[in-house]
Amino acid sequence: MKLMERLEVFQREVFPEYEQLFNTLAKSQSPETLVITCSDSRIDPALVTQTKPGDLFLIRNAGNIVPPHGKAGGEEATIEYALKALGIRNIVVCGHTDCGAMKAVAHPSNLDTLPSVGKWLQPMVDALNKPDQHGAESEGDSQLREIIEQNVLLQIENLKTHPAVADALSEGKLHITGCVYEIESGDFYFFSPKKEQFLPLSEVERDEVRMGSL
Ligand SMILES: [Zn+2]
Numbered sequence: 522m523k524l525m526e527r528l529e530v531f532q533r534e535v536f537p538e539y540e541q542l543f544n545t546l547a548k549s550q551s552p553e554t555l556v557i558t559c560s561d562s563r564i565d566p567a568l569v570t571q572t573k574p575g576d577l578f579l580i581r582n583a584g585n586i587v588p589p590h591g592k593a594g595g596e597e598a599t600i601e602y603a604l605k606a607l608g609i610r611n612i613v614v615c616g617h618t619d620c621g622a623m624k625a626v627a628h629p630s631n632l633d634t635l636p637s638v639g640k641w642l643q644p645m646v647d648a649l650n651k652p653d654q655h656g657a658e659s660e661g662d663s664q665l666r667e668i669i670e671q672n673v674l675l676q677i678e679n680l681k682t683h684p685a686v687a688d689a690l691s692e693g694k695l696h697i698t699g700c701v702y703e704i705e706s707g708d709f710y711f712f713s714p715k716k717e718q719f720l721p722l723s724e725v726e727r728d729e730v731r732m733g734s735l
Pocket residue numbers: 559560561583584585617619620621622623
């Protein structure tokens with residue numbers, strides 16, 4: 522189906538179901554959660570959380586990256602708006618398996634023909650691609666999984682360099698969670714600060730996984 526046909530179907534068949542919600546949302550929004558995830562087409566934040574329009578504030582880019590304060594463009598403005606203007610109290614940084622950006626971090630020579638992607642990912646290559654830390658046996662999937670997980674933690678640290686985030690954290694008004702979405706299984710692995718590792722949803726403590734009142 523072409524885009525115009527899809528939009529016509531939306532107006533005719535889908536919008537009426539949500540008309541009341543959109544009437545409420547027409548002049549304001551009050552999402553409680555900022556989700557920072559990859560642009561990858563296989564991630565659907567609303568689908569996996571069963572949320573509706575108005576529930577999630579989103580930043581999406583290649584590799585779910587948060588450049589540090591002073592080095593970010595749109596991400597920095599969006600984070601500031603989310604916390605200072607919307608009063609968002611939860612941030613979820615969500616990486617995912619088979620991430621093209623993280624594969625490129627693992628094998629940066631693949632970026633020779635993608636200079637803009639290479640520039641975007643270079644800080645992660647510098648921070649996360651440390652071949653001498655990986656023995657021959659950790660090549661491949663386990664190395665990629667480790668980079669995907671460490672990238673989520675790096676972005677959480679970068680988040681904390683943003684004044685709006687630091688202020689909210691110091692006031693005890695913000696909860697930040699990191700996770701990895703496993704595309705093939707639908708499983709989520711959340712970072713447990715207490716256990717200092719990523720754990721499947723069934724093993725992580727509930728108070729470590731928050732999304733506001735949702
Ligand atoms: Zn990705």
